[in-house]
Amino acid sequence: MDKSWMDIKDRTSVGYRNGVAQFLNFASQHAQRDGTIVCPCRKCVHSTMLAIDDVQIHLVSHGICRGYRRWTFHEESSSRKTSVRTPSTSVQENSNENSNMREMLHHMFPMHDMVPEPMGEDMASDPMVGDPSVEQPTQGPNEESLQFLKLLKDVEEPCYEGCTKFSKLSVIVYLYHLKCLLGWSNKSVTFLLQFLQELLPSSAKLPKDYYEAKKIIKDLGLSYEKIDACPNDCMLFWKENSNLEACSNCNHSRWASNEVGVPTNTNAPSKKVKKKAAKILRWFPLKPRLKRLFMSPEVAPHMKWHVDGRTNDGLMRHPVDSEAWKSFDSKYVEFSSEPRNVRLGLAADGFNPFSNMSTAHSTWPVMLVPYNLPPWMCMKRAYFMLSLLILGPTSPGNDIDVYLQPLIQELKELWDVGVETFDVSSNSSFQMHAALLWTINDFPAYADLSGWSTKGALACPSCNYDPQSRWLKHGRKFSYIGHRRFLDRDHEFHNHDKEFDGRTDFSRALVVVLGSEIIAQTEPVVDVVFGKKKDNLTNKRKRGEHALCIWKKRSIFFSLPYWENHMLRHNLDVMHIEKNVVDNVIGTVLNMDGKKKDNLKARLDLEEMGIRSELYLEELGSDKTYKPPACFEMTASEKDSFLQVLKGVSVPDGYASNVSRCAKLKERKISGMKSHDSHILMQQLFPIAIRGSLPDEVSKHLIELSCFFREICSKVLSLEDLESLQKRIAVMLCELEKIFPPSFFTVMVHLLIHLTDEAKIAGPVHYRWMYPVER
Structure with missing residues (x-):
């Protein structure tokens, strides 16, 4: 049967529609008594029984499931009907409680018949099958699989004859779930099961006590093991x-100390206490x-x-x-x-x-x-x-x-x-x-898992030992400036000095560090002793040794045989990087107390570096100092205009939270933003709100920053676009260095330069960021 139509991307084409008609003609020969068949569209994924006409609409609207080359759900190459649970009228009329129960069970184990298909004609006609020179796969489930498949039959077995709401297994799982949520004792569950056996008809198939119920749950094979640990995390x-x-x-x-010991009453008979x-x-x-x-x-x-x-x-x-x-x-x-x-x-x-x-x-x-x-x-x-x-x-x-x-x-x-x-x-x-x-x-957590210390002068794990930071004397922290090393060799910014940090820069960025180099670098800490309470002499560094080895340990992942050869071992999280960059930008342009990066100490550091003399502090008297306004600081009217745009924002349900609630017009600040709020603000709202609120030479680079995040977060990436984006982010960071003070450039701002490199190596970022994990 010709299935080339399944590869046609244009679902409105004649070839695709003819292929759908061919498929429906084949599937209708094995339809249910009510004329329905399993819908194989990408939305239903074989989980819904629909009429032939509805399936045709779904296939044209959503497309057929990719990889569904053998139509096993529609009786192709099969000697018997595929067992598919047909939604009956009684199931559709179940209560909300039963729907929630099925959803809970769906996440615990599959809710469908798992009896495998027999070997069909496709496999029987394969010339490799039966060839003694070729290692043949084992046909049919093994003993463990049969036990699991047998257990799942209880999903469709009613709790008692005539019951349409609960199966035997769903009742057990539901009671076990309530026990965990409400803190029931094992004895209380046993009493409840005994009461249910008396309450329900004699055909009820429930375990007699908690012990038997727990054995059924345990047979699912999804239990966990408890391993005792040292309270100080040593072993x-x-x-x-x-x-x-x-x-x-x-x-x-x-x-635990409160569980160990002898009874206080020495005259009482000794009783063994479980530790x-x-x-x-x-x-x-x-x-x-x-x-x-x-x-x-x-x-x-x-x-x-x-x-x-x-x-x-x-x-x-x-x-x-x-x-x-x-x-x-x-x-x-x-x-x-x-x-x-x-x-x-x-x-x-x-x-x-x-x-x-x-x-x-x-x-x-x-x-x-x-x-x-x-x-x-x-x-x-x-x-x-x-x-x-x-x-x-x-x-x-x-x-x-x-x-x-x-x-x-x-x-x-x-x-x-x-x-x-x-x-x-x-x-x-x-x-x-x-x-x-x-x-x-x-x-x-990057530091905890990789072993690289993400604090101090060498906080960037991608730059490794390449010195990227500069100590700010008055700010008392490190500034991660010097992004001119990531520019093309012939870029004019290499010759500029006063516009950046007071010196020219012709250095080149460090190449990617290989796994073998990391193994060599972590040799001094390969025998590190774990635990919160270490011996004073253990793991103690000598003076100056911190600069030689910033590694805290050799990660346990290097014990995996292939870990050394990975091109990328630990991902930089775009979610948290974007959140920190947004906080830096918003706090600085709105001049928010505690959030701004342009304070008196930052101005003193500019004077110490000998750059941007127009921003130096001016002494107005014995106890007064004048701080000249910077081009990136909004005036009161500009703040009102900027915040008014955000205050009027209304987004669809599910797209984002209520971003407008974060804009405080009276205080002229933004507060209470979650990570996803910052994501929406930076990529969608910021380019609109910032126009007219700052000079063009500032706003255009901040809008470019917004475009960078939007492009790096795209669901589809190309190497050509990433190469172009890499050059643009290097120039953009250098432009921002000419505008904002060095204190603005925390390590999270610097990490922007490495996001495109990781995207070129590992692909789209939405497979490698923390949004789905934290949710």
Whole structure:
């Protein structure tokens, strides 16, 4: 059957419409009794039963699912009907409670029949099948997969005969969910189950107690393991250290002090008290979660999208189009030869679970993102996999490597050995391997995961040991100026001195540092001792040694065999960089107290550097100083005009929060902006509001800054555009150096120069920023 029409991009063309008609003619032969078929459009993705005419409208409007070459949901090459759950009238009339329950179950495990298709004609006619010289894939699910598939049949099994709202498994999951939310004891759940058995008809199929219910939940294979940890983050009581009673580094007890001891009443009979660990790491094993992706008929076909479904036209829409992905494939051909091998990204960030700004507690989840999936699925919450949960009064900081040990060991096993996995889309088992591509984190977490100190004179990890900063004597901080080194060699700015920092600059930017160089640089800290309470002599640097080695450790990721050869290991987060740049710009142009970068100390630093004499402070008397206005500071009327534009902004629901509430007309300032508010302000509103509020020589460069963020955040990138953008951002930063004082150029402003380089290596930024992670 001709399926070339599925590749036609113009869905209004005659060829595409004829192909849709051909498909519907074929699918209608196997329609349900009510005349409906499974809709294979990109919006429904085989999850909805529709009439033939409605399916035709969907296919023309949304297009057919990419990679759906074998129409298994419509009986192609199949000897029996594909079991698809048909939405009945009773299901459609379910209560809101039942809908919420199904949504919760959908995120826990697939809610569809996972019985695999038998080997069809396509595979039977393959000349390679049956050839003894070729290693054949194992047909059918293995024992573990059969157990899981059998369990999922309980999803469709009613709780009792005649029940249309709840299945046996949904009731168990719902009760287990309530137990966790409300703090029910195990005994209370047992009593409730016994009461329900008496209340419901005799045909009710519920476990008799909490123990049996927990075994059913555990069979899903998505549980977690508790690993005791030292309260000072020195070590895990794991593997060979699992039987220790105290930390081998700081000698701190493994157990919480209030749980250990003898009863105060010595005359009372002794009672053994169960010890409670002082700190616990929760580890969610990765292997079963990856295997579940291939056991879902909705997800499994998409796990090969990066090979079968993407458009290869030289543009970058997905990490698979990036140089980093292609370089990895060329170095590890055996891994890339199996398209079902999984590429992962690791995201880590800390938050306060109590919804306030208190620092009394910190929770650090470590999540993994499977990049095999297509763009419309890749960064969705349903496919994020929680790997580690680090709880404690403080963040792990540089000691996070201690908690990453279980995950790193599992990643090593997935790379070296792999794990046998059943692929429901091909009805075969294969040895799945996985590799970690990079990490996603904000700038402080960048230091924790990479080991590079993101503070001080050498805060920029991309510049490495190339000195980029300059110490401000009066401001008492580092300024990251000197972007002329990123310009073309023949650019006129190299010869200018008074307009910049008082000297000419013909230096060149440092090339990208290779993994082998980082290994050599981290040799002095390879034996670093982790923990919050270290020996005074341990890890103590000698005077002047900080300049020789700014590394705090050699990251645990370098224990992965392939980590050294990655082109990009840790991503700079565009979300937080944009937020910090917006705060710098808004605070300075509005002259906001505590936020502005142009203060008395900044003017004294200008005088110290001998540049921009028109901005020097003037003594008006014994105790009075006059600060001349700068070209980038708005007057009172200009502030009113700027803020009035923002105050009148109204955006559609879901596009952004109420940005107008952040504009304070009376105080002439902006406050209360979240990260996404700054994103909308910089890329959409700022170019409009700034016109007429500042001189043209200032506003045009700030508008150029807005355009830079809008282009770097595009969903589709090209190398030619990025090359041009790289030159533009270098010139723009130099132009801003001529306008704003050196104190304006924090390390976050400087990091703009490296965003285009990372985009050229790793592709679009929305696969590598913190927005989906923090949400």
